Amino acid sequence: MDEYESNLPPIPSHLQKADRAISTLVAKKPLTLETARGRRKLAPPFAQARYDTALHESAHLVAACACYDSCIYSVVVEPTGKGAPRYPGTAPAVLGTTGSAELYCDQEAFVSLAGYYWSKSFGGEINAEGDLHRAKRELRWGKMPEDDLVVHTSANAFVIDHEPLIRAAAGAVVALAASNGELTGPKLHQLVAWIRRRVTRLESRFDHSRARQARDYVRRLGMGKF
Numbered sequence: 001m002d003e004y005e006s007n008l009p010p011i012p013s014h015l016q017k018a019d020r021a022i023s024t025l026v027a028k029k030p031l032t033l034e035t036a037r038g039r040r041k042l043a044p045p046f047a048q049a050r051y052d053t054a055l056h057e058s059a060h061l062v063a064a065c066a067c068y069d070s071c072i073y074s075v076v077v078e079p080t081g082k083g084a085p086r087y088p089g090t091a092p093a094v095l096g097t098t099g100s101a102e103l104y105c106d107q108e109a110f111v112s113l114a115g116y117y118w119s120k121s122f123g124g125e126i127n128a129e130g131d132l133h134r135a136k137r138e139l140r141w142g143k144m145p146e147d148d149l150v151v152h153t154s155a156n157a158f159v160i161d162h163e164p165l166i167r168a169a170a171g172a173v174v175a176l177a178a179s180n181g182e183l184t185g186p187k188l189h190q191l192v193a194w195i196r197r198r199v200t201r202l203e204s205r206f207d208h209s210r211a212r213q214a215r216d217y218v219r220r221l222g223m224g225k226f
């Protein structure tokens, strides 16, 4: 049994069946170069690209799941240059996207950086510079540059700590995605619930610290609690 399958929090009975189904899927269909070929039986170079993309997007996905207030609405793993759709806001070379929205800007940066640090630590032919730029933009909103290092460090540590879960989720993404490479709707929601049960929850760091500062300030002014 993998480490992420032990000491799990309880779940409501109506979700147990879906949770077990994903566990079975993960055990039976791990991500390999063969499963990455998909229904279209891609040639090896494309299968390798799809394999790398699935892992990279899974790093974003698992990181987004760690932010409990996030909304995750799509994961796309699209393998080929030929006929591949261009998604709004992405360069043609981008082979996958993970659509999620986090509540706090440091969490947004964290989710972007999870992809960046995954590719840095575990390789693959993914250009993750876009993730780095997005993270920088989000961190600028936070206006607390001394905390940027905390977000970078936690994203890097997160992908290393969660490597088995990220690999497991990548297998599930490839197995559950439609033939156009998209994973959305109930299947995605079930996978998200499965990951959330196994991931280490990440609290927003600097927005919470700012909220605390604001509370302390208000108390000092004698305006009571809020």
Ligand SMILES: [Zn+2]
Binding pocket: 056, 060, 115, 116, 128, 131
């Ligand atoms: Zn990315």
